[in-house]
Amino acid sequence: MIWNPNKECMGREQMRELQGKRLQKLVQYVYHNVPFYRNKMQAMNVAPEDIVTIDDIVKLPFTTKQDLRDNYPYGLQAAPASEIVRVHASSGTTGNPTIVGYTRKDLAVWSEVMTRCLTAFGVTREDTFSVSYGYGLFTGGLGAHYGVENLGATVIPASTGNTEKHIHLIKDLNITGIACTPSYALYLAETLDKLGIDKKDINLRVGAFGAEPWTENMRKEIESRLGLKGYNIYGLSEIMGPGVSYECEEQNGSHINEDHFYPEIINPETLEQLPRGQQGELVFTTLTKEGMPLLRYRTKDLCTLMEGECACGRTLVRMSRIMGRSDDMLIIRGINVFPSQVESVILEMQEFEPQYMLIVDRVKNLDTLQVQVEVRKDYFSDDMLIIRGINVFPSQVESVILEMEEFEPQYMLIVDRVKNLDTLQVQVEVRKDYFTDDIGSMLALKKKLADKVKSVLSISADIRLMEPGSIERSQGKGKHVIDNRKLG
Numbered sequence: 001m002i003w004n005p006n007k008e009c010m011g012r013e014q015m016r017e018l019q020g021k022r023l024q025k026l027v028q029y030v031y032h033n034v035p036f037y038r039n040k041m042q043a044m045n046v047a048p049e050d051i052v053t054i055d056d057i058v059k060l061p062f063t064t065k066q067d068l069r070d071n072y073p074y075g076l077q078a079a080p081a082s083e084i085v086r087v088h089a090s091s092g093t094t095g096n097p098t099i100v101g102y103t104r105k106d107l108a109v110w111s112e113v114m115t116r117c118l119t120a121f122g123v124t125r126e127d128t129f130s131v132s133y134g135y136g137l138f139t140g141g142l143g144a145h146y147g148v149e150n151l152g153a154t155v156i157p158a159s160t161g162n163t164e165k166h167i168h169l170i171k172d173l174n175i176t177g178i179a180c181t182p183s184y185a186l187y188l189a190e191t192l193d194k195l196g197i198d199k200k201d202i203n204l205r206v207g208a209f210g211a212e213p214w215t216e217n218m219r220k221e222i223e224s225r226l227g228l229k230g231y232n233i234y235g236l237s238e239i240m241g242p243g244v245s246y247e248c249e250e251q252n253g254s255h256i257n258e259d260h261f262y263p264e265i266i267n268p269e270t271l272e273q274l275p276r277g278q279q280g281e282l283v284f285t286t287l288t289k290e291g292m293p294l295l296r297y298r299t300k301d302l303c304t305l306m307e308g309e310c311a312c313g314r315t316l317v318r319m320s321r322i323m324g325r326s327d328d329m330l331i332i333r334g335i336n337v338f339p340s341q342v343e344s345v346i347l348e349m350q351e352f353e354p355q356y357m358l359i360v361d362r363v364k365n366l367d368t369l370q371v372q373v374e375v376r377k378d379y380f381s382d383d384m385l386i387i388r389g390i391n392v393f394p395s396q397v398e399s400v401i402l403e404m405e406e407f408e409p410q411y412m413l414i415v416d417r418v419k420n421l422d423t424l425q426v427q428v429e430v431r432k433d434y435f436t437d438d439i440g441s442m443l444a445l446k447k448k449l450a451d452k453v454k455s456v457l458s459i460s461a462d463i464r465l466m467e468p469g470s471i472e473r474s475q476g477k478g479k480h481v482i483d484n485r486k487l488g
């Protein structure tokens, strides 16, 4: 199904004309309403009248995230405050967040483009659709939400978190579609397994996945574990939010809603526009936006644009998957993270040397971020261990053990580093009266201690219950820590 064939299947020449007209109007609008653009255009000696066709776009200045930060909060806004009906902020920026204001018309366009996406994914009014992107300042939740409502399906504003409850809703409310990050979809699959619910017991059939890069392999895994068909959806707050581009049933690139968001690919070094088909940095101009229209916004996302007919019937140009970034931004659980943000936190704190390392990994389908940072000599206590960036004092574990009558006051902490992740093992002797062959009660005891340790240290430890007398007694001061990380 195609939501808006007039636009989605428009002839190429007609589309170019429409884009040209919209660009002319846009340039007049920003020239007269945004001093930032007027100054830039004057400095480049470009007048609004110089923009006639869409190809004239190369005469216009670029916009970067830094420009948005420098003009925080509302400096690039073109519409008067009275016309702004909603504000979102982009996740994870250094210093000031990026503020995006929307007029009523902007929100209508956003719902329209989101509805095109959902329709391409096969969602209809009959569906019950869970929006499991975060709601709030982040554009994912509300952006998808209004698209689902505009389409006429039933929206379940589940947001993120509370995964077990969410799964019960998926089952009980017969939820058939879901929008979330691909990593959350995998996490959902894990939780399903954990709850012992078979994918046949739920009716999910379509997923709209985006906000972070993912691969064909992830698609296969999500599809087979959740029993649905997964589609890619791309977007960014500065341009609108989710709904900038979307896959059709052909799944050969994502169609860009180019009557609203005009795409270019540039060489990120020379800033030259590159011909279709070449890989480079994706740049968007918001052809119809009123609140905060942007000229040639540099997304820093690397990809290629593909023209040519698509078997689905849409004529909208397609973009490949995002192949990387031209800056050092990381996306961790859907949140944009710039290493410089961590750096500035560390530099501000006198306890640390300006030495750090970020280690990003994916453990059980969830992104993890480890920050390793050096504690200055004067602040480094002998006893203190730093495990996964968390300060751990052996005495914290000791007091937990001393409080529990099941244990002897004998324990050993063994710290190690496995695949760049610190591990903590707690060996503790179980008192004779409590030591049994009954695996069930030993496991329960293990869990009881694990929970207590986790609550005091805020990291999990691998608990080993030892036979009475098996932990080596030291002659002098009790030795309670073996830190194998220092050996290697």
Ligand code: ADP
Residues within 6 Å of the ligand: 090, 091, 138, 139, 140, 209, 210, 211, 212, 213, 214, 232, 233, 234, 235, 236, 237, 238, 241, 242, 299, 301, 322, 331, 334, 336
């Ligand atoms: P979002 O709310 O979509 O996370 P942000 O503005 O915070 O919006 O982040 C946008 C960035 O997220 C994009 O520039 C891109 O790097 C990444 N992104 C969004 N959707 C996708 C997608 N489907 N595939 C790859 N990367 C994506």
Ligand code: ZN
Residues within 6 Å of the ligand: 248, 249, 250, 255, 310, 311, 312, 313, 314
């Ligand atoms: Zn198509």
